[in-house]
Amino acid sequence: xSEKFDVIVVGAxxxxxxxxxxxxxxxxxxxxxxxxxxxxxxxxxGGVLYRKMMEDVIPDFWKxxxxxxxxxxxxxxxxxxxxxxxxxxxxxxxxxxPYNNFTVLRAKFDQWFAGKAVEQGALLVNETVVLECIxxxxxxVGVRTDRPDGDLYADVVVLADGVNxxxxxxxxxxxxxxxxxVALATMEIIKxxxxxxxxxxxxxxxxxxxIELFGDATKGILGTGFLYTNKDTLSLGVGxxxxxxxxxxxxxxxxxxxVKNHPMIRPYIAGGxxxxxxxxxxxxxxxxxxxxxxxxxVLVVGDAAQLVNAIHRxxxxxxxxxxxxxxxxxxxxxxxxxxxxATLNHYKTRLMSSFVGQDMKxxxxxxxxxxxxxxxxxxxxxxxxxxxSQMFTVDGASKWEKQKKIWRDVGTxxxxxxxxxxxxxxxxxxx
Amino acid sequence: MSEKKCQTIEEKQYLVRFNAxxxxxxxxxxxDICLTKCPDKICTIFCPAxxxxxxxxxxxxxxxxxxxxxxxxxxxxxxNIKWEYPKGxxxxxxxxx
Numbered sequence: 001x002s003e004k005f006d007v008i009v010v011g012a013x014x015x016x017x018x019x020x021x022x023x024x025x026x027x028x029x030x031x032x033x034x035x036x037x038x039x040x041x042x043x044x045x046g047g048v049l050y051r052k053m054m055e056d057v058i059p060d061f062w063k064x065x066x067x068x069x070x071x072x073x074x075x076x077x078x079x080x081x082x083x084x085x086x087x088x089x090x091x092x093x094x095x096x097x098p099y100n101n102f103t104v105l106r107a108k109f110d111q112w113f114a115g116k117a118v119e120q121g122a123l124l125v126n127e128t129v130v131l132e133c134i135x136x137x138x139x140x141v142g143v144r145t146d147r148p149d150g151d152l153y154a155d156v157v158v159l160a161d162g163v164n165x166x167x168x169x170x171x172x173x174x175x176x177x178x179x180x181x182v183a184l185a186t187m188e189i190i191k192x193x194x195x196x197x198x199x200x201x202x203x204x205x206x207x208x209x210x211i212e213l214f215g216d217a218t219k220g221i222l223g224t225g226f227l228y229t230n231k232d233t234l235s236l237g238v239g240x241x242x243x244x245x246x247x248x249x250x251x252x253x254x255x256x257x258x259v260k261n262h263p264m265i266r267p268y269i270a271g272g273x274x275x276x277x278x279x280x281x282x283x284x285x286x287x288x289x290x291x292x293x294x295x296x297x298v299l300v301v302g303d304a305a306q307l308v309n310a311i312h313r314x315x316x317x318x319x320x321x322x323x324x325x326x327x328x329x330x331x332x333x334x335x336x337x338x339x340x341x342a343t344l345n346h347y348k349t350r351l352m353s354s355f356v357g358q359d360m361k362x363x364x365x366x367x368x369x370x371x372x373x374x375x376x377x378x379x380x381x382x383x384x385x386x387x388x389s390q391m392f393t394v395d396g397a398s399k400w401e402k403q404k405k406i407w408r409d410v411g412t413x414x415x416x417x418x419x420x421x422x423x424x425x426x427x428x429x430x431x
Numbered sequence: 432m433s434e435k436k437c438q439t440i441e442e443k444q445y446l447v448r449f450n451a452x453x454x455x456x457x458x459x460x461x462x463d464i465c466l467t468k469c470p471d472k473i474c475t476i477f478c479p480a481x482x483x484x485x486x487x488x489x490x491x492x493x494x495x496x497x498x499x500x501x502x503x504x505x506x507x508x509x510x511n512i513k514w515e516y517p518k519g520x521x522x523x524x525x526x527x528x
Contacts, residue, residue: 036520037450040525041526042525045528047528105527105528106525106528107525126519129519147519176510179505184477184479188443245477245506249473253479254437261437276527277447281501
């Protein structure tokens with residue numbers, strides 16, 4: 001099947017499907033290759049899909065897409081072993097059109113989304129692995145698949161092959177990632193009655209909550225946990241840098257069990273039945289780990305380009321935007337009949353001047369910073385919990401006395417100075 | 432789920448659908464390295480599916496239960512794992528998340 005397409009997109013996730021959708025809509029002959037049994041069968045995320053970037057691809061998608069719940073409340077728990085300081089925001093404006101974000105189950109959602117690209121005219125081929133890019137005279141001209149006679153040709157190949165990004169690596173666009181550039185996340189889908197979910201999370205019908213977990217959720221090592229409400233399931237997960245798991249010799253599924261049994265989490269999931277267990281990596285190296293994203297006849301999008309904003313748990317939205325920009329660059333190249341890096345680099349320019357590139361730059365040092373200085377998670381979060389406990393426990397001590405004690409507990413003058421310096425540094429890497 | 436009961440990895444893996452290929456997509460390239468140069472055998476710890484199990488003198492690779500996350504390829508301190516995708520349509524099949 002030595003066929004020629006205008007464009008081949010490798011990988012049917014948010015980035016690849018968005019790209020294929022836009023190209024097919026513009027009348028381009030596009031092939032979308034997925035290695036799984038169906039789109040979504042290899043794809044994992046905590047579950048938050050952002051309305052804006054999805055709407056930029058398919059307006060009013062919420063009227064027909066398989067979504068779980070629109071999120072009306074976002075909470076953040078700073079956890080110690082038997083306590084948590086929680087803050088959050090709940091607003092009814094998020095519970096109505098156009099909404100802010102939704103929880104989704106990817107196996108369902110990605111199948112639907114890929115189906116929409118097919119409706120636009122994209123050709124979807126499942127159960128096919130791309131083994132390598134076919135390179136001729138310094139230009140990517142196609143892909144070699146694991147099908148018999150599986151060489152396929154195209155003017156442009158878009159690599160949307162996810163966090164492992166084997167194809168971009170084999171082109172020399174990036175080196176193998178280090179264990180401190182990727183997070184390993186495990187999660188469970190826990191079945192629970194719809195009404196019980198709404199009661200426990202203080203929700204009405206078709207409303208959802210997300211809770212991000214910091215501190216003891218990852219036993220103080222750098223990472224986060226999450227608990228999201230779906231229609232009649234909960235998604236509970238925990239992720240931390242692979243380097244952290246290695247250093248502390250932690251089994252990821254035991255960490256997940258630890259979170260499930262944590263007194264702050266246990267009541268939410270009590271009586272629930274785990275129905276699926278999933279593990280996946282998240283590219284968290286940020287801006288400094290981004291590969292080369294455009295070459296002769298080739299573009300790299302989504303997780304494969306390390307497009308994740310770990311601080312704001314955003315990824316699928318960056319992926320979709322990158323897929324759209326890639327499609328735009330392909331259309332420009334088609335118009336110019338020039339698929340060289342010089343023209344395709346339009347993608348990089350658009351990407352880096354958009355919110356995607358700006359946010360990647362803004363948080364370029366954040367993961368490394370919090371990895372290098374573990375005290376934020378293993379010291380300051382417990383300290384915060386203790387301070388709240390002391391302040392709100394009525395025991396006859398005056399509030400002045402309490403404040404003095406809290407301040408004393410921070411430690412010596414040197415430790416106080418260190419706290420101030422760490423606060424300033426955290427602000428610096430986040431500003 | 433009763434209180435304080437910990438679910439084992441075997442119980443978790445039982446929840447997942449796998450369509451295993453007959454051939455492994457994971458290969459330990461040099462068995463000697465595991466035996467002589469790698470006292471920690473850290474892959475047996477961080478692999479989220481307990482694919483790697485040390486059996487006295489050799490590494491058993493239970494590729495059939497692999498989630499295809501890629502962490503063993505990156506986390507192996509000796510870069511001793513050849514990691515490929517399973518044949519198209521094979522391997523893990525997520526139904527939900």
